[in-house]
Amino acid sequence: MLLDRSPTRPETAAAIDIGSYSVHLLVADVDAYELKSRHDESAHLGLGRTIDAEGGLGSAVPGLIETLGAFADHARRLGARAITVAGTDPLRRAADGPSVIERIRSVTGLEAASLSHEEEAMLALLGVQAGRPVDREMVMIDVGGGSTEILLAGPERLPEAVGLPLGAARLTGVHVEHDPPTASEIGALSAEVALALLRAPDSRAAQLVAVGGTARNLLRIGSPLDNRVLTRSRIRAALDAMASAPAASIADRHGVRVSRARVLPAGAAILLGALERYRLDRLRVAIGGLREGLILAAFHAGPTWRREVPNLALGWESRVAAET
Numbered sequence: 335m336l337l338d339r340s341p342t343r344p345e346t347a348a349a350i351d352i353g354s355y356s357v358h359l360l361v362a363d364v365d366a367y368e369l370k371s372r373h374d375e376s377a378h379l380g381l382g383r384t385i386d387a388e389g390g391l392g393s394a395v396p397g398l399i400e401t402l403g404a405f406a407d408h409a410r411r412l413g414a415r416a417i418t419v420a421g422t423d424p425l426r427r428a429a430d431g432p433s434v435i436e437r438i439r440s441v442t443g444l445e446a447a448s449l450s451h452e453e454e455a456m457l458a459l460l461g462v463q464a465g466r467p468v469d470r471e472m473v474m475i476d477v478g479g480g481s482t483e484i485l486l487a488g489p490e491r492l493p494e495a496v497g498l499p500l501g502a503a504r505l506t507g508v509h510v511e512h513d514p515p516t517a518s519e520i521g522a523l524s525a526e527v528a529l530a531l532l533r534a535p536d537s538r539a540a541q542l543v544a545v546g547g548t549a550r551n552l553l554r555i556g557s558p559l560d561n562r563v564l565t566r567s568r569i570r571a572a573l574d575a576m577a578s579a580p581a582a583s584i585a586d587r588h589g590v591r592v593s594r595a596r597v598l599p600a601g602a603a604i605l606l607g608a609l610e611r612y613r614l615d616r617l618r619v620a621i622g623g624l625r626e627g628l629i630l631a632a633f634h635a636g637p638t639w640r641r642e643v644p645n646l647a648l649g650w651e652s653r654v655a656a657e658t
Contacts, residue, residue: 345416346372348409349628350402352421352446354382355479355503355597356547357398359405360625361412364633366650367464369626372412376547377401378593381424382480382503390430395437403442418632418639419446422454422624423480423501447640451497454624455483456647458545459493461626465634467649468493471539473612476623477548477604479503479597484534484608493647498530502548502601513580515599520577523600527607534611542614545623547594548601553619554588555598565616566609573602 344365351358361373379401384394391398402419409417419438425431425448438446449457458476459468471488480501487493509522544564552564555572576584581595590598609617628639634650635642 344370345633346413347629347633348406348412348414348417349625349632350405350409350417350419350444351625351628352381352398352402352419352424353479354385354423354481354501355380355594357381357401357405358625359409360629361409361414362626362629364629367466369464369622369629373408375405375408377405378591380503380593382427382501383507385424385428385480386504386507390428391424391434392430395434398434399438399441402438402444402446406442406444416632417444418628419444420449420454420457420624420628421446422449423478423504426450427480451481451483452495453640453643454497455485455495456493456643457627457631458483458624459485459487459627459647460630460643461622461624461628462543462545462620463647463649464622464626465630465646465650470541471537472541472543473537473539473608474543474545474620475605475608475617476545477502477601478546482604486535486537486539487647488539493644494535496533496535498533500527500530500604502597502604505600505603506597510596510600513596514577517577520573520599520603523603524607527603528610531607531611534608537612539612540614542608542612542617543620544605544608544617545620548598549605549617549619551590551594551598552602552605554590555584562619562621563616564605564619566606569602569606569609573599573606576602 348361356376358376362369468487474485476483482500485495585592585595631639
């Protein structure tokens with residue numbers, strides 16, 4: 335059930351996203367539609383790599399608990415009344431996921447939700463649209479460290495989402511041994527991406543929207559002809575640049591983390607593959623995403639936000655119309 339929220343009385347709220355590559359914190363002032371960021375930070379924990387090696391989160395749990403506690407303390411100091419915590423690929427894949435969630439609760443008092451692929455995609459759509467209904471057909475792609483979510487949405491259809499085992503960090507661990515990556519390694523990345531994307535739903539939408547750190551960091555590489563648009567040629571140019579210089583050099587030159595620079599070639603291959611899969615020449619990089627969606631969902635639905643995600647993703651006007 336949606337809460338009665340006045341757009342004239344913003345609140346400060348926070349969301350923590352436990353991902354395969356990094357754990358992220360966003361603190362923002364939020365009202366009916368808009369979020370104004372107060373603080374945004376991330377800690378690179380490489381949880382996906384731990385799961386690949388151990389089958390669970392095991393040895394990474396103490397560091398995760400410490401990070402979550404520090405993030406929650408910072409959010410509260412900034413005035414956050416609610417802190418929504420969600421895990422994506424690492425909590426889905428880890429054999430010890432349920433026990434880790436319980437450990438997080440007992441040590442920090444935070445309630446961490448393990449999101450399904452569909453929930454993750456719907457929340458990202460909510461973060462992109464900020465509660466406004468989708469007004470034309472679109473494909474949304476969210477490239478994470480351990481998985482990629484693809485969602486189809488439009489004014490005349492319910493959102494349809496699928497999760498694929500295509501994560502930038504995950505693919506890098508499987509196919510890339512050299513720094514910079516070799517031509518054969520980039521070819522292997524592209525081949526796996528093309529094969530996996532055959533499972534993505536078909537669409538004739540004229541726009542592809544990308545959310546997440548991969549797309550935002552690729553914007554920093556190459557000539558910024560449009561600071562929110564990535565074309566096929568721009569992504570290929572970025573991929574060529576990353577294949578010609580070590581990750582440390584790319585990081586220094588373009589202002590990205592070295593750890594991120596190491597996995598960006600795989601992320602670029604995924605976005606390029608998506609453009610080819612949907613026969614498009616460009617994509618738009620969204621400002622919002624999962625963490626914004628988490629804040630909005632909790633703000634509008636309180637403790638029942640998970641149950642309300644499919645309705646919230648349709649937009650507030652659509653929900654109000656459906657109830658009248």
